[in-house]
Amino acid sequence: xxxxxxxxxxxxxxxxxxxxxAASPGSPVTASGxxxxxxxTVAPITPVPVSGPTPSPPSAGQLGLEWKxxxxxxxxPKRGFEHNFLESERGVLILVHHLTGxxxxxxxxxxxxxxxxxxxxxxxxxxxxxxxxxxxxxxxxVERADRAPGLELVASADGLAWETRGQxxxxxxxxxxxxxxxxxxxxxxxxRGVFEGRGSCAHSxxxxxxxxxxxxxxxxxxxxQVRGIVRHGQGFVAIVEGEQEGEAVSITSADGSxxxxxxxxxxxxxxxxxxVGGTVVVTGITDxxxxxxxxxxxxSWGSVPAPHVDGWIREFVKAGSALVAPVTWxxxxxxxxxxxxxxxxxxxxxxxxxxxPQMKDxxxxxxxxxxxxxxxxxxxxxxxxxxxVVAADG
Numbered sequence: 001x002x003x004x005x006x007x008x009x010x011x012x013x014x015x016x017x018x019x020x021x022a023a024s025p026g027s028p029v030t031a032s033g034x035x036x037x038x039x040x041t042v043a044p045i046t047p048v049p050v051s052g053p054t055p056s057p058p059s060a061g062q063l064g065l066e067w068k069x070x071x072x073x074x075x076x077p078k079r080g081f082e083h084n085f086l087e088s089e090r091g092v093l094i095l096v097h098h099l100t101g102x103x104x105x106x107x108x109x110x111x112x113x114x115x116x117x118x119x120x121x122x123x124x125x126x127x128x129x130x131x132x133x134x135x136x137x138x139x140x141x142v143e144r145a146d147r148a149p150g151l152e153l154v155a156s157a158d159g160l161a162w163e164t165r166g167q168x169x170x171x172x173x174x175x176x177x178x179x180x181x182x183x184x185x186x187x188x189x190x191x192r193g194v195f196e197g198r199g200s201c202a203h204s205x206x207x208x209x210x211x212x213x214x215x216x217x218x219x220x221x222x223x224x225q226v227r228g229i230v231r232h233g234q235g236f237v238a239i240v241e242g243e244q245e246g247e248a249v250s251i252t253s254a255d256g257s258x259x260x261x262x263x264x265x266x267x268x269x270x271x272x273x274x275x276v277g278g279t280v281v282v283t284g285i286t287d288x289x290x291x292x293x294x295x296x297x298x299x300s301w302g303s304v305p306a307p308h309v310d311g312w313i314r315e316f317v318k319a320g321s322a323l324v325a326p327v328t329w330x331x332x333x334x335x336x337x338x339x340x341x342x343x344x345x346x347x348x349x350x351x352x353x354x355x356x357p358q359m360k361d362x363x364x365x366x367x368x369x370x371x372x373x374x375x376x377x378x379x380x381x382x383x384x385x386x387x388x389v390v391a392a393d394g
Contacts, residue, residue, distance in 0.1 A: 062351035063322055063343040065373070065387040069358065072377065072384040073116040075106045085368060086140065086159075087133040092368045092375075093159045097128055107159045113370035113386045119160060127154045127162045132187060132208075134231060135180035139208065141168065141187055149192070151175055153185070153208035165208035172200045172213075177238075181231035183207045184256040188226045188238070191218065198223050203256045217259045220251055228273030230280055237280050237298035239266070239273045246270075246284060252298040262299045269293055269301075274316025276323035279347035283313045283325065290327075294347045307352045311339045317367045319374045322389045323347060326367055335363040343389060358385065 075096050086093040091111035098104065105123045110116045129142035129151075137155040144150050144167065151168040168175070168187065173196075175189035185208055191200030199221040201214040220240075227239045227248060235254040242249045248270035250262040269282040269291075281304070283292045290313050292304040311329035318324075327340040341353040359365070362379030373388040 062349075062391075063345055063353070064351065064390050065319075065324070065341055065343060065353040066390050067356045067358075067385050067387050070114060070375075070384045070386055072382050073108050073110075073118050075108045075118060076381075082128070083366075084128060084131065084140070085366065086131040086138040087369060088138045089134075089136045090138065090157070092370060093138045093156075095126060095128065095159070097123060097126070109159050110375075111371055113368075113373070113375035113384070121160060125160070125162075129154075130175045130178060130189075132178035132180055132185055135185070135207070139165075139178075139180065139185075141175035141178060141189075153187075153204070155208065166204065166210055168202050168211050169200075169213035172202055177226050177229045179229050179231055179236065180207075181234065181236060181256065184234075184236075186214075186229055186236050186238075186253075186256045188217075188229065199226060201226075205255075205257070212257065214257070214259065217251065217253075220259060220261050227270035230273055230275040232275060232280055232298055233278075237273075237275075237295075239270050239282055241270060242266070248282060248284070250295070250298050250301070264299070264301055266293050266301050267291065272313050272315050272325070274318070274323050274325075274347070276316075276318065276344065277321070277346045281316065281323065281344075281347040283316075285312050292350070304348050304350070306350045307340075307342060309340050309342070309352070313342070315367070317374045318369045319343075319387065319389050320372045321345065324353075324367070324374055324387070324389075325350075326365075331363075336365075337361070337363050338365060341387070356385065358383075 082097045084095040091109055094108045096106035103123050104120045105126045106120050108116055108118045127140055127142040129140045132139040137157050138159060139155045141151050142154055144152050150170050151172055153165045154162040155165050156162045171191050173190050173192040175187050178187040183206055185204040188201040191198055199218050201217045202211045203214055204211045225241045229236055229238045236256055238251045239248050240251055242265055248266040251259050253259045266282055269284045271285055272283045274281045280295050280298055283290055290306055292306045293301045294304045295301045309327040311327040313325045314328055316323050316325050323344050325342040326338050328336045328338050330336050340355055342350045343353050344350045359379055365379045366377045367374050376385040
């Protein structure tokens with residue numbers, strides 16, 4: 001999720017030879033919330049590479065994607081670089097930080113993926129860290145400005161000026177997954193001291209100004225990996241690796257402060273977590289492809305039928321009122337390609353939207369949500385594509 005996106009920053013903009021980062025396995029959580037010593041990692045599969053089906057009009061009652069080529073915003077770095085991608089109610093923010101030889105950072109923002117505001121500013125004015133998405137402003141978790149050990153949350157309304165909201169608990173050493181639900185924010189990472197190498201989480205009820213450590217939540221997950229956190233209703237749903245290989249469990253909260261481990265097991269779940277239309281969706285990998293499960297409350301889960309695809313789903317992208325799942329496969333020599341896009345209006349009914357011919361050989365693409373759809377970046381130098389969700393009759 002957030003941590004994986006940060007770790008994959010060097011792989012975007014058609015950098016050849018990059019592959020998605022592998023998650024570090026930990027001690028999984030049992031359905032009752034207790035720790036287990038059994039490592040729970042998802043066994044990788046290597047699907048047969050395909051060129052991808054040509055997009056065709058969706059069947060009645062289904063959704064599809066219409067793609068349009070657009071010029072890529074002028075954010076090509078001059079030398080070595082990193083990217084950071086942030087999402088908020090203001091739209092998408094991209095930070096392009098030059099690693100060497102240039103003291104500036106490129107800041108690019110957009111709401112619809114068509115109109116962009118691009119500014120080059122002094123890097124000394126920019127903060128850089130894992131993003132906390134979904135809030136009214138763009139937010140990041142960064143190292144403390146006073147250089148003391150620890151983390152703090154910074155926020156920006158324009159991507160240019162950043163204010164420090166508040167300091168996270170001293171027990172947190174790193175941050176990865178983070179999500180906002182109104183003024184409530186939850187951030188999870190790893191701890192320091194007695195929590196070294198184990199999960200550590202924090203909650204803010206006032207937009208990041210004050211924080212409390214979620215020690216009870218950390219005790220629930222132990223050394224297990226948090227596979228994703230999504231907002232749900234007024235609260236949150238976290239998906240955590242389970243006791244057996246490929247399993248996951250759900251931990252829910254009505255307010256971000258008090259959490260409960262749910263007894264049900266989500267088979268083959270956890271490689272990606274998303275939410276649409278009040279439904280939380282989890283996908284995973286089986287011997288024959290992808291599997292999906294959905295829940296209205298984060299407690300009771302049911303299997304969801306999905307089209308057969310060649311590849312697996314590593315992320316969900318919110319596209320207007322729909323959810324899009326890029327289907328990817330890895331090449332033996334490195335790099336990832338997309339073979340299909342699945343689209344759903346409710347997290348339970350999925351249809352294949354196919355692959356645009358332009359994307360047939362593109363690798364290491366990044367997908368970001370914009371108004372009414374999503375944008376694709378990194379597949380071809382100078383070119384970006386915008387996908388709009390369409391109905392069968394439209």
